[in-house]
Amino acid sequence: MWQDNADVRSQAVEIARLAATTRAYAAEWGLDAESITPETWEAVPLLSKERLISAATDDPFGGRLTVQPADLAWVFAAPGPIYMPYTADDMRRVTTAYARALGSCGFGPADIVDQTLLYNWVIAATMVDQALRTLGCAIVPGGPGATDQHAEVIARVGVTGVVAMPSFLEHLLKTLGDRPHSLRKAVIMGELSDAGAKQRISDTYGVTVREFYGVGDVGAVAYECERGEGMHLRSDLLIEFVNPETGEASSPTKGSPCEIVVTDFARQAMPIVRLRSGDLVDEIIYDDCGCGNSAPRISRIVGRANDITKVRGMFIVPSLITRTLGTMGIDSEHCVVVDRQQGRDEIEVLISGAPTVDIELVSTALERAMRIRTAVRFVESLPPGEGVLRDLRRFEHH
Ligand SMILES: [Zn+2]
Incomplete structure (x- = not known):
């Protein structure tokens, strides 16, 4: 664990002990709550997203x-599906952390912010919206899509900031074109960002881009500051780095990336302890940033460790694809190829053999299951590679 901070460690132990009282953690860990201490911390098993999904059947x-259940204030439904329950106190803690992150990225009371993340089902937009309110910003709850309308509102209302996924931000700025506007800052999150995107956007459009790294089940994990030279790790979370193959504590270096593992203190309704984010980093920056925040920084996420990946903000779960194809009577070999074409993430499901079902029906069923539109193709044989997921964006470096 990177934090040399007794308070963070004791809070982690506290939430793990609470978790140990639940049926699922008790069965998975086989640990007495009392046996969990800062010294025995690494005996607590890591939690994978796959496990979160597979345990939620009954x-x-x-x-x-x-x-x-009566004590809950919010339940979000993330793809998987993963249901994410929050009490009002949980939500307050999460919102406070998000507000700090967005404030660090440069948003404040004078800003009018167009919030373009999805408001339905998932947590992101609700949390960002509440955090912006906490900061005193005016919010335009635009949500995703309808780019022309966003451009119109940004130009007419004097929007100064936008929260968006990287691909949508570029699309939006292109749509704004030569129209006069006051948009000066953007916070991007939600998908693997392309290394040159921030600089390109700043050079081309004069909009300062700050990056934000979050994990779906935890929220903000690291975020940039005014200097924009790496994302500060949050000091009120337990953030660990492990070897993605062995799960052992390790230090990320160029050429041997480590997976980020997070323990959240905010969510007490459903504790999330030692969650494998699946995200890899290959560098931790300990130099003083000069902004006043002394927390170490990570540069960017260099790839995905496990067999779940994220495309345009949505998780791609291979077992879900296999299951969906199965319900349509397709049991031949298949894979999902994720690649980046001209800065945009593309996803295609390849199925070996002659078409037995209408492609459009397959595509619609997959979209319903994954909440993302995917191309579908029947092919004579699959491309070389192992496993169902072929994420070609993995381990790319600057
Ligand atoms: Zn800084």
């Missing part, structure tokens, strides 16, 4: 709820 919360 009970939507997978046997991890520590409160009565």
Whole structure:
């Protein structure tokens, strides 16, 4: 663990002990709550997203709820599906952390912010929206899509900031074109950003871009500051780095990236302990940034460790694809290829053999399951490679 901070460690132990009282964690860990201490921390098993998903078959919360359902204030439904319950206190803590992150990225009371993340089902937009309110910003709750309308509103209302996924931001700025506007800052999050994007956007459009790294089940994990030279790790989370093959604590270096593992203190309704983010970094920057925040920084996420990846902000779960194809009577070999073409992430499902089902029906079923549109193709044989997921963006370096 990177934090040499007794308070963070004791909070981690506290939340793990709470987790140990739930049916799921008790069964998975086989640990007495009392046996969990800062010294025995690494005996607590890592939690994968796959496990979160697979455990939630009979009970939507997978046997991890520590409160009565009546005590919940919010339940979000993320693809997987993963249901994410929050009490009002949980939400307040999460919102406070998000506000700090967005404030560090440069948003404040004078800003009018167009919020373009999805408001339905998932947590991102709700959390960003509440955090912007906490900061005193005026919010335009635009949501995704309808680019022309966004451009119109930005130009007419005097929007100064935007929160967006990187690909949407560029699309939006292109659409704004030569129209006069006051847009000066943007915060991007939600997908693997392309290394040159920030500079390109700043050079071409005069908009300062700050990056924000979050993990779906935890929220903000690291974020940039005014200097924009790496994302500061949050000091009120337990953030660990592990070897993605062995799960052992390790230090990321160029050529041997480590996976980020997070323990959240904010979510007490359903504790998230030692969650494998699947995201890899190959550098931690300890030099003083000069902005006043002394927390170490990470530069960018260099790839995905496990067999779940993110495309345009949505998780791609290979087992879900296999299951969906199965329900349509397709049991031949298949794979999903994720690649980046001209800065945009593309996803295609390849199925070996002659078409047995209408491609459009397959595509619609997959879209329903994954909430992302994917191309589908029947091919004579699959491209070389292992496993269902072929993420060609992996381990790319600057
Ligand atoms: Zn800084």
